[in-house]
Amino acid sequence: MHDLLSNALEHSTQFSELCSALYEREINLLANTQLNSKEQIQARLKSLNYYVKRTAGSMLAVQSPLLLDLQNASWxxxxxxxxxxxxxxxxxxxxxxxxxxxxxxxxxxxxxxxxxxxxxxxxxxxxxxxxxxxxxxxxxxxxxxxxxxxxxxxxxxxxxxxxxxxxxxxxxxxxxxxxxxxxxxxxxxxxxxxCQINWRNLRLPVSLKSTIFN
Known part of the structure; x- marks a missing residue:
C-alpha cells in the first residue's frame, strides 16, 4: 500500500512539473506568435489546458528508451x-x-x-x-x-x-x-x-493511454 501511494505521489509531482514547463513554454510561444484575431488567441488558450495535460500524461505513460527531462519537458x-x-x-x-x-x-x-x-x-x-x-x-x-x-x-x-x-x-x-x-x-x-512511437515495432503505432493526474 505504501509503495502504491509513493508511486502515485511521485507521478503526480512529475506530472505537475511537466505541465508547468509545458505551460511556460507554450505561453511564451503564443506571446511571440502573430495571430490575425483575438478569436484565434482565445481558441489556442481554450485548448491549451487539454493538450498540455494530455502531453504530460503521455510522456509519463509511454515506454520510451529516451531520457525524460522533467524540467524542460523534453526527451x-x-x-x-x-x-x-x-x-x-x-x-x-x-x-x-x-x-x-x-x-x-x-x-x-x-x-x-x-x-x-x-x-x-x-x-x-x-x-x-x-x-x-x-x-x-x-x-x-x-x-x-x-x-x-x-x-x-x-x-x-x-x-x-x-x-x-x-x-x-x-x-x-x-x-x-x-x-x-x-x-x-x-x-x-x-x-x-x-509518445505514439512503437519502439518495439516501428511498423505499428501505439494508442495513447494518457493518465491525467489531478
Missing part, C-alpha cells in the same frame, strides 16, 4: 556528429513503405532541410491512397511512393523509421552543415506524436 539523448541518415537510400526508403501495410496514425520521420539547418520532424499518416501509391501526413501533406523526389516541396524528405532517426527527432537534434547545433524545443504536436 534527451546524446547527439550524433552528423545526421543519422547515411544508411538511408531512396530505394530503401521506397521499399520500406511499399512493403509494409501503412495504417492511420503511424508515426513517420521527415527530414527538413533549409539553407541554414537540418532536422528530422515527427509526423504521422492520416490518409492512405493505395490506388495512387501515396499517403498524406498530418503536417507535411502528400508523399508519393512512385516518384523521386516523393514530395512536391523538396525541403521535405521522407525517411525510413529507425531507432536512430526517431531518437534524433524526439530529442530535437539539429545540424548546421556538417556540425551539430543547439537542439530544437519540440512543439506540443510533435511531443504528443513522440
Amino acid at each position: 534527451t539523448e546524446k547527439q550524433s556528429k552528423q545526421l543519422p541518415i547515411k544508411e538511408q537510400t531512396d530505394a530503401d526508403i521506397q521499399k520500406w513503405y511499399q512493403s509494409n501495410k501503412l495504417c492511420l496514425g503511424l508515426v513517420v520521420p521527415v527530414l527538413i532541410k533549409d539553407r541554414e539547418k537540418s532536422r528530422i520532424m515527427i509526423d504521422c499518416i492520416d490518409r492512405v491512397d493505395e490506388e495512387n501509391q501515396r499517403f498524406r501526413t498530418n503536417y507535411c501533406g502528400w508523399f508519393y511512393l512512385n516518384k523521386t523526389p516523393s514530395h512536391q516541396d523538396e525541403s521535405y524528405t521522407l525517411l525510413k523509421p529507425s531507432k536512430k532517426v526517431f531518437t534524433a527527432a524526439c530529442s530535437g537534434h539539429q545540424w548546421q552543415g556538417n556540425n551539430r547545433t543547439q537542439p530544437l524545443t519540440l512543439p506540443l504536436r510533435e511531443l504528443l506524436l513522440s
Whole structure:
C-alpha cells in the first residue's frame, strides 16, 4: 500500500512539473506568435489546458528508451556528429513503405532541410491512397511512393523509421552543415506524436493511454 501511494505521489509531482514547463513554454510561444484575431488567441488558450495535460500524461505513460527531462519537458539523448541518415537510400526508403501495410496514425520521420539547418520532424499518416501509391501526413501533406523526389516541396524528405532517426527527432537534434547545433524545443504536436512511437515495432503505432493526474 505504501509503495502504491509513493508511486502515485511521485507521478503526480512529475506530472505537475511537466505541465508547468509545458505551460511556460507554450505561453511564451503564443506571446511571440502573430495571430490575425483575438478569436484565434482565445481558441489556442481554450485548448491549451487539454493538450498540455494530455502531453504530460503521455510522456509519463509511454515506454520510451529516451531520457525524460522533467524540467524542460523534453526527451534527451546524446547527439550524433552528423545526421543519422547515411544508411538511408531512396530505394530503401521506397521499399520500406511499399512493403509494409501503412495504417492511420503511424508515426513517420521527415527530414527538413533549409539553407541554414537540418532536422528530422515527427509526423504521422492520416490518409492512405493505395490506388495512387501515396499517403498524406498530418503536417507535411502528400508523399508519393512512385516518384523521386516523393514530395512536391523538396525541403521535405521522407525517411525510413529507425531507432536512430526517431531518437534524433524526439530529442530535437539539429545540424548546421556538417556540425551539430543547439537542439530544437519540440512543439506540443510533435511531443504528443513522440509518445505514439512503437519502439518495439516501428511498423505499428501505439494508442495513447494518457493518465491525467489531478
